[in-house]
Amino acid sequence: MLRSLLRGLTHIPRVNSAQQPSCAHARLQFKLRSMQLLAEDRTDHMRGASTWAGGQSQDELMLKDECILVDADDNITGHASKLECHKFLPHQPAGLLHRAFSVFLFDDQGRLLLQQRARSKITFPSVWTNTCCSHPLHGQTPDEVDQLSQVADGTVPGAKAAAIRKLEHELGIPAHQLPASAFRFLTRLHYCAADVQPAATQSALWGEHEMDYILFIRANVTLAPNPDEVDEVRYVTQEELRQMMQPDNGLQWSPWFRIIAARFLERWWADLDAALNTDKHEDWGTVHHINEA
Helix, strand or coil: CHHHHHCCCCCCCCCCHHHCCCCHHHHHHHHHHHHHHHHHHHHCHHHCCCCCCCCCCHHHHHHHCEEEEECCCCCEEEEEEHHHHHECECCECCCCCEEEEEEEEECCCCCEEEEEECCCCCCCCCCEECCEEECCECCCCCCCCCCHHHHHCCCCHHHHHHHHHHHHHHHCCCHHHCCHHHCEEEEEEEEEEECCCCCCCCCCCEEEEEEEEEEEEECCCCCCCCCCCEEEEEEECHHHHHHHCCHHHCCCECHHHHHHHHHHHHHHHHCHHHHHHCCCCCCCCCEEECCCC
8 A cells, every 4th residue: 555655754743542532423424424424415416416536545546546637827737646746756856736715614603613633644644624624636527627717707616516526525515515616716825835744854755836716605514524534623713813823823724824824814704704605705806925934
């Protein structure tokens, strides 16, 4: 397996197992939910359900999922596996720039849903982050490759389809609770960040180099987190998030979320109705190039 080969190359710290609840029940719940969703998909294929095979291991998905490669202006240049895109090696010290999305899901109380990535994740394990962060993929049905004309008009159906797919995969949120029309595309963020863990003794072999599409949505949803993807979920207010992000709390945060929280999130969240229902905070024509994470 890919994982066994990589363990000899890089150190990914693990939290104390005593801090982790038994995941047997969570895995059973997730398997039951997956079986239910599979049955629904088989009888509802005409609704355009994703053809993505999400029941594979993270190692398999690293090899099989094909990310969309772009240049610094978000022009599509090709596609490559997640493994190729996320390796930070001497011949490609910043990996390969590819498209991503970050979903910020709010409930009807205006609270933001956070997740803590599973400690078994290959990249950025155990960090806290926004609701869902992943990649639109090449070669999927529905099509997840947005053309620049679709970015310019703010529709981005590909990014939204990918978001619906991954919200179901990671958090067990049924697709019917996430209509594409409810997502609001705000802007794009270009950043690069190596996955340097505090206990690491060598340069990072992994990282993210992304053209990140920011998507907001307000929806009341049911959750059945996938324990292979997510260790914990939590709804928070703005003040609760501020307290969580205090350095003395000892929590680790994803680099993309730290950037968004520091530069954009506070004003968007403070004006949430406008962010979700008007064009006040939309900036489709700009790529925000962030030089540090």
